[in-house]
Amino acid sequence: MDRIMAAITYNRICELGSLSAAARSLGISRPMVSRYLDEMEKWAGARLIHRSTRRLTITPAGEKTLEKTRQLALLSQGIEGDATRITPSGTLRIACAHFTATHLLGPVIPPFLARYPALRIEVDINNHPVSLVGERIDLAIRITNEPEPGAIARVLGTCQSVLCASPAYLARAGVPTTPDDLAQHNCLHYSRFSGQSWSFRDAEKGAMSVAVSGNFSAGISLLLCDMAAAGVGLAMVPAIEAQTGLESGRLVRVLPQLEPQPLGIYGLYQSRDHQHAALNLFLDAIKQHLLQA
Structure with missing residues (x-):
């Protein structure tokens, strides 16, 4: 069996996530696609794709093989003009x-x-x-x-952040004046981080990091911004996300003398x-x- 065609077929299976879709794309039958995949697995000496009724999953060996088959396909078809x-x-x-x-x-x-x-x-x-x-x-x-x-x-650029809260929250909980004060506040944070700390840059003291905790976390900065505007606590979010709230007065900057560490x-x-x-x-x-x- 043509190993180059097997490699091209394997690439298309991985790209489209389906043997049937690969067959339609290549203009060959579904059984032929399956035969090419079997040939690739024999060639690699390992299972490349886990098959289930719902989806195909590339194995670690399949990922390594995909790197090589893509290069082989480029060599066989010629580099793009x-x-x-x-x-x-x-x-x-x-x-x-x-x-x-x-x-x-x-x-x-x-x-x-x-x-x-x-x-x-x-x-x-x-x-x-x-x-x-x-x-x-x-x-x-x-x-x-x-x-x-x-x-x-x-590297494409940098993202500037801002530490902010609602006027109502600050009136109720007090206004932090130093980074150490954040330990006494409800700090809203990103849920995908198990341990949470906020980093700042100070003109005199340089970089510093402060451990924070709170009763709400989310994986979306817009939701953190909304919770801060609703008075739930302090949030460090991208400046562009907080811009509307800051301009309307629903949010105010906290510790404005410090610059959150850019990302x-x-x-x-x-x-x-x-x-x-x-x-x-x-x-x-x-x-x-x-x-x-």
Whole structure:
């Protein structure tokens, strides 16, 4: 059996997440796709995909094999020409958090799709790290100072945060005047962090970190912002998320003499060797948007 075709078929199965979808895409029968997958597993000497009635899951051995089969497919089909790189097509799959999708991707995607009408973009809203290979993700956008290991991380910009609360909460609980005062307050935080601390930069003392705790957490910054505006407690959220509340007076800045530690905005992808033709163009568009914001 043609091993190059088996590799191409395996790539398509992983890309589409279905043997039937791969068959339709390649114009071959479903049983033939299954035979090619069997051939790939014999070639690799390992189970590459776990099959169930609901979904296919790529095994660790399958992820490693996918890296190699993508390279093999590129070698067999030839590297894309300049026209393909200039006019990308196909589907670009992006993973990011809710805040990133709303405030960062939202303004960038419409003009980008207008410029490249043959391209399709799928956005997976997920506040947790994802497997780029296992979830068939071309690009993950993360706001963090510790990007996930195992991927190439391109710096796109920084995200400024603000510590804020409602006037009603501060009237009831008191106004913090030093970072140590935060231990006496209800601090709303992101649920995906098991241990919680807030970091600041002081012009005189430099960087500092303060342990905080509270009775509410969420994985979405908009909800934390809403809870702070409702008087539940203090929240450290992206400045752009709090802007409307600050301008309306529903929120006020807390400890304005301190600057919350900025977070990096990263574009994460698996490899430079077989990336989507639109990936770098899209990263450039995000970076340009952040420079103009």
